[in-house]
Amino acid sequence: MKSEISALERFYAVIPAGGVGSRLWPLSRASAPKFLHDLTGSGQTLLQDTWDRLQPISAGRTMVVTGNVHAHAVEQQLPELDDANIILEPSPRDSTAAIALAAAVLMRREPEVIIGSFAADHVILDTDQFLATVKEAVSVAASGKIVTIGLRPTEPSVGFGYIQKGDPLDYPNACEVLKFVEKPNIKLARQYVESGDYFWNAGMFIAPAKLLLEVLQRTEPELHAAIDKIAQAWDTPSREAVLKANWPKLKRIAIDYSIAEPAAEQGLVAVVPAEFEWHDVGDFASIAELQSQGRKGNLAVLGSARVLSDSSSGILISDTDRLVALIGLEDVIVVDTPDALLITTKEHAQKVKSLVDVLKQSGHSELL
Amino acid sequence: MKSEISALERFYAVIPAGGVGSRLWPLSRASAPKFLHDLTGSGQTLLQDTWDRLQPISAGRTMVVTGNVHAHAVEQQLPELDDANIILEPSPRDSTAAIALAAAVLMRREPEVIIGSFAADHVILDTDQFLATVKEAVSVAASGKIVTIGLRPTEPSVGFGYIQKGDPLDYPNACEVLKFVEKPNIKLARQYVESGDYFWNAGMFIAPAKLLLEVLQRTEPELHAAIDKIAQAWDTPSREAVLKANWPKLKRIAIDYSIAEPAAEQGLVAVVPAEFEWHDVGDFASIAELQSQGRKGNLAVLGSARVLSDSSSGILISDTDRLVALIGLEDVIVVDTPDALLITTKEHAQKVKSLVDVLKQSGHSELL
Structure with a gap:
């Protein structure tokens, strides 16, 4: 096991900034989605809050993946974001394409990079606890795991997928993941919550880029090959041409199906429970709450x-x-x-x- | 008793168009009060509806009394309104000033004129019944009465003043008026409605202008004198000067107190029951209704x-x-x-x- 410090030095944050948030219409629009708005009254947008929250462990090492159409807004909201650290998607191709391309681009720059993916539209109020959780996740990831952050359910929600934990690992809080389960019905949700063995899956993944891409290569070889081709051209003059040729054909698939679930079946996934308050502000009721x-x-x-x-x-x-x-x-x-x-x-x-x-x-x- | 035809030939409609309608904010504003809006979905404003309703008996004989600030809107909404038939008030001075000035101006033009005053912001759905009621009122007025149109109460409302009827007169529906009573409490309102002897007072008065002004001269001699002075100058080049000198000092008093109640005490008032549906659309709930x-x-x-x-x-x-x-x-x-x-x-x-x-x-x- 590598030391925490050296693991953290390998860390690179990735912020996928996508998703319109239909349930937040008419505030959230295709042209100005959820993450570009201040939904907490913090005086900053959700994207800016996400960026700031990660800075203590990812200053100068934060990549944003967003749609072409949001390039201007994102650059305005994040003046510290370097051009090299923004991936502009010509069109939405779901989370696997977004995160795998970031992983592949970063891995070509730093083969040992550990990436952590954090959606731009979540609300996390306790930054210190968040960072402590992420640091443990990075340590676990450095041991060769795909690590997810598990949210402790506060109610038997049918709006989330769940993560079933297994045995504890040799870390303060981390456990193995037995499996990911889809959004359940209310009866199953109650069983999950009562058992104490399940977390909500908020799609936060921390893993060596190399490991993520190895899993993807096995489960979705065509998608992996296309992503790899784009990543190879990314830091070269042929980026635009290769992107244009390959991006539109990319398979649309959520990272839960392409990587997380198959990796869990192989015993490659760990979970670190979140000790912080988390909100997805998915609708106006949750913002009001x-x-x-x-x-x-x-x-x-x-x-x-x-x-x-x-x-x-x-x-x-x-x-x-x-x-x-x-x-x-x-x-x-x-x-x-x-x-x-x-x-x-x-x-x-x-x-x-x-x-x-x-x-x-x-x-x-x-x-x- | 003069015949109905000759009485009707003496008739002149007066439409006092004032009152902001605070309970209809933010639609109704000081600059665009209630009567300038379409609140019924008729495609016309309340003022236009009021005008149209009266045309069969007052074509070319309808006077509008409104605030200076509404001159433009009123002229736009009522293209048929002749300049000679608009009285622009420099400032609001309540209903006595508005109606008495119209009466005095018209009486100087036609000494035998019978005026009928109909607020610009009432909703009346059955024009034929309305006109039949007004025609009877005009006949009664020609016999030397101040005639009010009494609304049959549909509930024990505490939002209206009431009219207590007396003996029937020698007309199809008209009765004497014993007295006007102020807005009652709910207990009194119930008694009024149950007795069958009371009508709601919606402030519709039909009377010979001369009679109205005689009553006013007795009850409010100063106000009468000032009104008379303005009326005398009205159709002369000195209108503006005399108006400017006298208007601001006019006593603010509702016509119910200055004319209707004292006249009823003298047995000068009659009531014709309204056989039409009437709404005051005083608030948004009544518009919705x-x-x-x-x-x-x-x-x-x-x-x-x-x-x-x-x-x-x-x-x-x-x-x-x-x-x-x-x-x-x-x-x-x-x-x-x-x-x-x-x-x-x-x-x-x-x-x-x-x-x-x-x-x-x-x-x-x-x-x-």
């Missing part, structure tokens, strides 16, 4: 709106300077943007996605 | 908004071209204007007024 932090009956306000509220609770997110007056509304969700207004309640927050589907079908693409 | 017309669980939409609604009921009034998406809201009231957004429920519609008071106090005069 995060803002209220237990304070019942309050109205949380994000954005620059002037607000007049008479006995209303819930959340107002405003992207305009209009005055918003609310009277007698309970658990309301109001999202006020220049061209679209959403009003619903916490209870119905999940239905925003189907509304966006209706918008797509009815040809309101200018609002998506 | 009017729009839904018994259809429960529907969302009514007024204005040009593009709307996406998933199982929501209530009313959306839009003054913008934004997309408005509503999910799972019951009896909601949404009023979307370029600089202010109101969201509440039917239950809380009355509270809009106090919110406007808060706006006044907090110096948001640009939004009032």
